[in-house]
Amino acid sequence: MPPLLFISSLRKTFVAPDGAKRTIVDVPEFALDAGQQVAVRGESGSGKTTFLHLIAGILAADAGSIRIGERDMAALNEHARDRLRAESIGYIFQTFNLLQGYTCLENVMLGMAFGRGADRAHAAAMLERVGLSHRLRDRPRQLSTGQQQRVAVARALASRPRLVLADEPTGNLDHRNARESLALIRETCRENGAALLLVSHDPGVLGAFEHVHDFAEINRAMKEAAS
Amino acid sequence: MTLLLILRRSLRQHALSTTITALSIALAGGLLMSVWVVKEQSQTAFTQVNTGFDAVLGARGSKLQLVLNAIFHLEASPGNLEAKDYEFIRRHPAVKRAIPIAVGDNLRGYRIVGTVPELFTDVEYAPGKKFSFAVGKLFNPAANEAVVGSFVARKLGLRVGDVFHPFHGLTYDEQNQHAETYRVTGVLAPSGTPADKVVWIPLNGLQTMSGHDARAADELSAVLIQLRSPSAGFMLDLMYNKQGNRLTFAYPIGAIMAELFGKIGWFDKVLTLIAYLVALVSAAGVLVAIYNSMAARRRDIAILRALGAGRGLLFGAIVLEAATIGAIGMIAAFGVYLAIATAVAAVIRAQTGVLLDPFARNAIMLWAPLGMIALCALCGLLPAWKAYRTDVAENLAPVS
Numbered sequence: 001m002p003p004l005l006f007i008s009s010l011r012k013t014f015v016a017p018d019g020a021k022r023t024i025v026d027v028p029e030f031a032l033d034a035g036q037q038v039a040v041r042g043e044s045g046s047g048k049t050t051f052l053h054l055i056a057g058i059l060a061a062d063a064g065s066i067r068i069g070e071r072d073m074a075a076l077n078e079h080a081r082d083r084l085r086a087e088s089i090g091y092i093f094q095t096f097n098l099l100q101g102y103t104c105l106e107n108v109m110l111g112m113a114f115g116r117g118a119d120r121a122h123a124a125a126m127l128e129r130v131g132l133s134h135r136l137r138d139r140p141r142q143l144s145t146g147q148q149q150r151v152a153v154a155r156a157l158a159s160r161p162r163l164v165l166a167d168e169p170t171g172n173l174d175h176r177n178a179r180e181s182l183a184l185i186r187e188t189c190r191e192n193g194a195a196l197l198l199v200s201h202d203p204g205v206l207g208a209f210e211h212v213h214d215f216a217e218i219n220r221a222m223k224e225a226a227s
Numbered sequence: 228m229t230l231l232l233i234l235r236r237s238l239r240q241h242a243l244s245t246t247i248t249a250l251s252i253a254l255a256g257g258l259l260m261s262v263w264v265v266k267e268q269s270q271t272a273f274t275q276v277n278t279g280f281d282a283v284l285g286a287r288g289s290k291l292q293l294v295l296n297a298i299f300h301l302e303a304s305p306g307n308l309e310a311k312d313y314e315f316i317r318r319h320p321a322v323k324r325a326i327p328i329a330v331g332d333n334l335r336g337y338r339i340v341g342t343v344p345e346l347f348t349d350v351e352y353a354p355g356k357k358f359s360f361a362v363g364k365l366f367n368p369a370a371n372e373a374v375v376g377s378f379v380a381r382k383l384g385l386r387v388g389d390v391f392h393p394f395h396g397l398t399y400d401e402q403n404q405h406a407e408t409y410r411v412t413g414v415l416a417p418s419g420t421p422a423d424k425v426v427w428i429p430l431n432g433l434q435t436m437s438g439h440d441a442r443a444a445d446e447l448s449a450v451l452i453q454l455r456s457p458s459a460g461f462m463l464d465l466m467y468n469k470q471g472n473r474l475t476f477a478y479p480i481g482a483i484m485a486e487l488f489g490k491i492g493w494f495d496k497v498l499t500l501i502a503y504l505v506a507l508v509s510a511a512g513v514l515v516a517i518y519n520s521m522a523a524r525r526r527d528i529a530i531l532r533a534l535g536a537g538r539g540l541l542f543g544a545i546v547l548e549a550a551t552i553g554a555i556g557m558i559a560a561f562g563v564y565l566a567i568a569t570a571v572a573a574v575i576r577a578q579t580g581v582l583l584d585p586f587a588r589n590a591i592m593l594w595a596p597l598g599m600i601a602l603c604a605l606c607g608l609l610p611a612w613k614a615y616r617t618d619v620a621e622n623l624a625p626v627s
Binding site for chain 1: 232240526540620
């Protein structure tokens with residue numbers, strides 16, 4: 001069975017303010033099976049977020065291939081990347097990136113609105129799953145940090161994605177909330193049959209995963225920069 | 228549905244600037260519609276209101292002054308004409324009806340006009356409409372009795388049976404009170420014509436009022452004329468204005484009033500231009516309000532894009548938001564319009580007796596809102612373009 005996510009020869013270069021070209025991501029190969037949960041260890045500034053943005057199609061790759069199921073994210077135009085992201089990928093951010101002007105329920109509904117379409121009942125069920133059925137009409141700022149993270153998890157999984165990307169999802173949480181939040185992310189991904197690719201530099205988080213990759217090993221650009 | 232949710236939340240998030248911008252649209256739109264409607268309606272009213280007469284005969288002078296004085300009860304009389312002139316025109320075969328009037332007195336600022344009962348019994352001030360009485364009856368031409376226009380009755384609180392002293396002159400001066408007293412026998416039903424703001428008394432009463440020149444007791448201020456045919460008007464125009472040099476024959480009344488509007492047309496244009504400019508400035512306010520909030524919106528836009536929203540959708544959401552602010556503003560503009568138009572109509576009514584109807588249908592009620600909404604949408608294009616170009620990755624900080 002082919003992997004859900006298969007990356008080959010992925011490359012992303014930025015132009016620095018001094019005009020010099022800097023390659024941030026250079027991944028010869030990376031694969032993730034359907035339903036698999038993998039953590040990637042990497043320090044701040046190592047290009048982890050850029051790597052996830054490329055997978056999510058938020059950034060366009062300069063070269064290479066990012067196959068998600070049958071489709072190659074790197075070969076799609078922006079509109080098609082938006083569609084594929086909306087339909088197949090859930091994204092959990094370090095700062096949650098909740099829309100402060102919207103209620104928790106609306107935030108979760110927007111998580112599915114651009115893909116399969118908003119479903120109020122499903123959004124409410126997702127919030128109930130993360131233990132926030134009593135906060136549907138509240139705004140994110142009315143919630144604790146841990147609760148906000150749970151809304152973010154519900155939103156990422158609301159569209160029933162095949163792949164969930166989590167970028168330092170526990171970076172803003174205290175130890176107890178981080179542990180609970182991580183467990184919730186992993187459980188809900190499992191329940192929804194979604195693969196999880198999580199990047200973190202927190203040993204406590206990484207220790208919970210069976211499969212942990214070192215981003216420096218995946219990303220050749222880091223090796224070149226270090227040498 | 229998603230677009231509407233984004234729109235609703237965005238308007239709510241920026242409620243203060245939305246409200247202020249919509250209010251400025253409301254004021255601009257209300258002003259634009261008021262200027263337009265008042266201009267159109269007053270032109271129509273002043274050129275069509277002739278209180279049932281085709282022409283006015285008066286002393287030598289300006290036709291416009293004659294019409295304003297005899298029909299609209301504004302301006303001073305250009306002078307008097309003799310009884311024989313009235314007799315001549317009354318008997319002229321081209322003339323269907325001639326109603327003499329005399330002016331020169333007032334009741335606390337409202338003009339007292341002397342005339343004959345036929346004005347109320349025979350004349351149709353508009354097709355199929357004769358003056359009627361709200362209460363009371365017509366004066367006895369041989370008695371010191373008066374019929375009061377509806378507007379004057381309301382303003383001065385006059386009722387049937389009330390007795391008053393006329394005041395000399397067209398402007399009110401309490402020192403110039405005449406000795407005679409007049410008793411109100413009737414109050415006219417509102418006609419929407421200048422007759423509403425007049426106190427009508429018998430012709431003879433005004434002519435022979437104490438203090439008036441006894442030698443001019445049979446003179447008249449003007450004769451209101453109904454012609455048997457339009458061609459008769461041109462014939463009399465030739466006779467009085469071209470061949471004669473003693474009297475003025477003002478005909479046709481509508482054309483003379485149209486000439487007045489032609490002369491003050493520049494004022495209309497300036498007023499309309501100002502209204503357009505105000506509309507333009509307030510629409511630009513939409514641009515400024517949304518554009519200035521773009522920095523605060525950038526993160527939300529980036530989040531929505533990360534969730535899969537396309538650039539086009541967010542571009543459309545901003546344009547729709549601008550148009551919606553315009554629409555909200557234009558709904559409120561109808562309130563502003565009604566307030567302005569009603570106030571202006573009341574002033575015009577008080578000054579001229581001419582009735583404007585702020586509730587009457589006018590094409591501007593359709594195209595002003597549509598135009599304003601379109602203009603606001605146009606002003607939304609620039610911030611929408613900024614939203615379109617928002618860099619998602621850059622605005623999804625922090626980067627690890």
